[in-house]
Amino acid sequence: MNNYQSVRQNALIAFVVILLVTLIGIYFRPIMIIDETRYVSVAWEMWDKGSFLVPLLNGEPYHHKPPLIFWLFNLDWLIFGVNDISIRLIPMLFGLGTLAIVYKIYLALWNDDQEGAAQSIVVTAGTVVFAFYNSLIMFDVILTFFVLLGIYHIIKATQNPSRYHFIMIAVAFGLGVLTKGPVILVHLLTFMVFSFYFMKNRLSKDFYIKLVLSFFGGVLIALAWAIPAGIAGGEEYRYAIFFGQTANRMVNSFAHQRPLWWYLVLVPLLTFPWSLYKPFYTSIKKTVFDQQLKVLVGWLLATIVIFSLISGKQVHYLMPEIAAFSLVFTRLLTSSASSQQISSKMVGYSYILYGVVLVALPFILPKTKADMTFEPDIVAFLIAAALICMAGIYLIRKKFSSQQKMITLVSLSTVLVVFVTHLPIHNFLSQLDMSRFSKSIAILQEKGIPVLHYKKYHDQYQFAGRLHQPLIVVYDNKEIDNYIQKNPNAMFITYEKQKNMQKVNQDLIIEKTDFKGKYALLIKAKDYKNLYKVSSTK
Template sequence: MLGKLWPILIGVAVVMAALVAMRPLLPIDETRYLSVAWEMWLSGDPVHLTKNGEMYTHKTPLLFVLINLVWLVTGVSEFAARLVGPACAVGMVAGTAMLARRLWPAENLGIRAALILAGFPVFLIYGSATMFDALLALGVLGGIAALWSIGQGRGGWPLFGLALAFGVYAKGPVILVHLMPVLLTMPYWAPNPPKTAQIAKGFGGALLIALALIALWLVPTLLTATPEFRTELLWTQSAARVAGGMAHDRPFWFLATLLPLLLFPWGWSIRLWYGFKGTWSDPAIKLCTIWAGSTLILFSLISGKQAHYLLPAYPAMALLFAHASIRAKSGSLAWVALLLIAAGAGAVGLGLIPAKADLAPLAPYWPLTAFAALCLILALLIWRLPSIPGHLLAGIGLTLGIHAIIATTGLYAAYDGQALATTLAADEAEGLAVTNAEYNAEINFLARLTTNVALTPDLPSLTAWAQTHPNGMIFGRIKENPLTAAPQQVFHFMAQDWGLWPATSLGSTP
């Protein structure tokens, strides 16, 4: 199977690299994470993460360490750093194929599962991003493989412990959300489940292995950290994600309403869903259903939620659809969705629908017309080709088409902070301050800053900073800014106008 899988992995890698090349480093997530990695590079400290010089406890260190390892080979490079996440996504495709072979050794579903996973636009978009979910998914895949082995009576608790530790290093204890429901329901889905006492004993041993490995990072981190850092790392940020109060608080039904988008294009095939008929007694189908369903339910119940949090469950859906595709006939309604997209994009591109102010970054609008034509072609491919190649081409084509719009319209410039960063880098020596903005170190890496940006949210703090940095530079959003003087320069970043003011501008401020 590996020989047949390599062309798929290479193809996915090429698509991922193209997606990275066609969009800027996106604020605020990608810019923030590369800035944290950059500060790790400057400090040489792989355990105490910082963001603009302040403690950063929202994520664990593995992604940042991997980026720094890449930089040891390539030198500090934005593009090289941005390939770490996509490399993990390619690993997801390989891991899904290998897991399919273990779940159904007689049915040769590995290639199908890999192609189906690669055809989800949501997987391609978030898998190509500098984020933690694809890295976490590798730990989840390892944990599921271990549980399947345990459920067949062959053991695998040490591997499960390694998977737990890897997941914590990748994104924290959230790996338990993905794996514990599958573990707790083992008596229901497993072909040869251990007894309850054996499961408890095995899990206890796996947990000890995980804790021992995590302690290699956590203990020295806590012993050398401030009390505030320890409290934030161990409790505050995790509790807030569950109970609310942090970013991304959304109602419980948020993810469910996104399912038509999240499962496109495969989930739009009614006949593919019919392929599950008569398969629900299959232990592997039960496992994958619990894996995918529990992830959706639990993240719906957690206050802080984002669509990309579900990325580690995408292999489960790819495996389910791969198994169903054996029995399903060709046919899909995904072409309907593509026609609707084509109609909307074409109407704006041809001027049939006037472009409102919020669509201004899409100018010039001719790429929308080209995108509409692409969607028509993809709709035809889904209608005429067999299910696997038709849906695969539609998913990849739609994703590339969306990114082509980003690359050829004002969207790229609207979210690209490089021009602002280059200008600020020249003034770093005299001091930089940001005002009227919740600053997430969006500029630190782009400008390769070696000193922190001062946070001055109001006029008194800004005045105090200017007195000690008379030749410094202030930047921030122009809207509702405490500075009344006209900015020296204006940049469009994060779809807003940002201004630059010399510290002496405070003399022009009432």
Template sequence: MKSPLACILVLWALGVIFCISVRPLMPVDETRYLSVAWEMWIHNNWLVPHLNGAPYAHKPPMLFWLINVSWAVFGVNEFSARMIAPIFGALNLVMVSVLAGKLWPEKTDARVLAPLFLVGSSYFAGYGTLTYFDMLQSFFALLGWYGVQTASQGRVRWGWALVGIAIGLGILSKGPVILLYILPAALLAPLWQKRDQKNTAALDTLASISPVDQQDGEDARDDRQMTHRRWKGWYLGLVVSVLLGAVIALCWAVPAGIYGGEEYRNAIFWGQTAGRMVDSFAHVEPFYYYLVALPLMLLPWLLWGGLWRGIIGFRWRAGLDDGLRMVLLIIVVLMIAFSLISGKRVHYILPVLPLISLLLARVISASNALGVMARRIDLVPIAVFVILIGLVAIIAPFLPLYFAKAPVWLATLNGWWGLVLVVAGAVLIVAGPMRGVVYRIAIVNLLLVVTVCMIAAPRLNIDYDMRPLAEYLKTQQDEGRDIAYWGKYHAQFQFLGRLQRPIQMLISHDEMLDWAKNHPDGEIIARRDRPLDAQERPLAGFDYKNDRLLIWDIQTVLENAAGVLAR
């Protein structure tokens, strides 16, 4: 294979297109983010993002800007907006290859293997099809690490400039958490740049030999002072890069804070920084959460026997170079740091996957993975894993017919796509020579992700397709009716319906009645678990998860309220 990376990028693009073509935008996150971009578009306000008419301070604007750029080029459409995150997924694959070349320029295999290990992670490949911020964040983390390495290898100004750009754009992508990814590599540089430490120790020893060779001792002290000055310059460069990143971020944040008002200003300057650390209790998980999640994120690689033989056989003492030390150090620091934060979500440690891919690429390249590591028996666990998923998919739709307790929704799965996985698992073992085994596993993993999307697509479209309701609301707004949502509204309908006006969110029953009295021609959306005690049928109903969203006219709402009071 002349260009494995180019082939993987093509396969990545095809897989992403398949996945986003067959499944709907997933509420509440994907629909919410595209709704923010939509309101930015219709109001032509690129400074302060809005959601359902109110300033939206929970996320910085980079993703919304990029979506609007795509719409400026291709017109407002769902496809180009949903391709932004996958494009950054592809850039992650390119960047991890470039960083491998920077870390180990003499290890050409590592540069080839690193993106294969990354795209061969089921979590990375699956998550990369979603419209989230983490692919952008991961890319800028990689760019920052590349800048640190560039600075350490002598191109100081260019390296720190890249670090500053990565910090600034990373803040605009997902907030100051980018500092937690990038800074450890720079701050702890004396721990992974061991060559300088060894040289300094040797100089100290030489300087202590006196008075046999006083001149050599003086030269040693001069060299030691140069080393100390180098580290002072190193940390000065780091400070400058952080300031550069802050300036880039503040170019947006300061005018946005002024324009958005005091509440929005406090939210972006406090809520996006210390507030997220102090108040990160929304997704509280135990300390060991990531220790359990990370192995699952690395499937199917952990099932490959060749990987374990390569790790065990690697000469760690001799092979622990500066690049490998840096990668290991960042992985450990990030895992500890995120484990100490109470709020945990799996995608918070997504940038750890490129680091692990670099680690595995370095280890396996040293073990001659394309030759010695290519034993057919090593692929059996992965093949069994893929085949079992395929068999489960084939069997699952039939379970409700024979088992009363089986969930009815299983019958909606497109289980026959499981045959693809059964065939892929068999081919993984028996087809052709075993050269390019890592490449083969990566392709099977991409096929696994695409096939799972095809299997789940019918059910996802039943449970999560908000388009029919959004289009209904569009017609009602065009006719001049006001719309309210009884309950927590996440702007699921704003983009899908191309709505021009906000939908009022009503939390309490009294608030709902007050709104109804003031909007006699309006309509109210309510979940079925908040039913009105009325004999009349709702104006419309739409499936949502295991529930339904019902549309009530105001007259029915008020008559129901009067009947309740009369009783």
């Protein structure tokens, strides 16, 4: 097989993996609360109110995220009409673009290793966490594309400092900021530190001036939105987008606080299934680390350390590094290629272990204290367990004649991992669809009946119900009573845990839906004090 055929074959395999994982997500999952529903609802409010400069959440300026993904959703709706399917393909498109950039980065680092570059595409697509996030309405796969785009052009600029590469660095940085804020600097600056440190040839003063100008150009791209948005959104919104969010997240994150060692423990999961591939570890001992590998390994480790020092931690914060891990993994394997037959027993054993867990879960879950609003589908759990166990047995017994064949099969098995994760909980996932509940709210609003929401509202009903008015958020009984006096026909949304539902007067419930292990309840606002049989107050 020549190099062109190898690249085409690997690109096709990677495309199939990402596409199937995305379709599995679309088929099994509604838009998930709270994050996905929030982001789609923000885009919906922009569309509904024509507020394309300032994102809105429940009618108020939304400063937690920049607008690029919301603009993309609005562009999608302009082309295909308002829907919840085509927008879920947008992260996937950036994921496919990321695969192309991974290939180009590999060749930029090792231009004589076409085979390794082709394999890096499949390794990236076959990393379970990366593949899975292509099916989510999140910012991180999009950010990953811009991070790796910037890294590619930084590498190329050191090899050939043409104007084009510096312009593209500016574009990648600017659009990365518009995707998720200045956090892209953590990824790019860390890479540059290691890249310039290990570089054999010293760069000219002119190079650094152009590089600084590139980042300044990226800042101008971001400011082209931020300045007019800050003026239009008001003083509080202006302060939040320029200072508040970045400072709060970096110094003392208000959400997702985790211990210092959290990412270190999760590394095997973040790089699964390749973290369980034994030849990868034997190749570390055999490989002489060249300049390029030192840069990549230093960048990956340093970034993990930096994000570990930030109090707020989530798996997807390291998505660019998860994708870039494939470069190190593939290069190490191709640098120490073995002529012996290859196996992937540890991956197979992990699949069998997962199958055992799937068999046990439907029997263990009902005996735990966890709030469950669904009945486990035992048959679905057993089918999923059987499928993943059969894949595990095959991988244990199979001997591969080449790294390419092994990588291809393990990468394709990622689709199965995602499928068997969704299948057993299909009935739980289906109950998370809030369309009916949200449409009941829309009908009330169309009749001119105001709807109150008890405590913090995450905008979860705006898009699902295509609501045109915000909900009225109330925090205590006094606020509720004052509003009822002015609007005796007002409705009220509150939440209750499943274990407390026996205390609830069921006759007062007009509509209910599952909500993160609880039930969202829609009642008449004037009945809120009578909702509980035991107590007259919430």
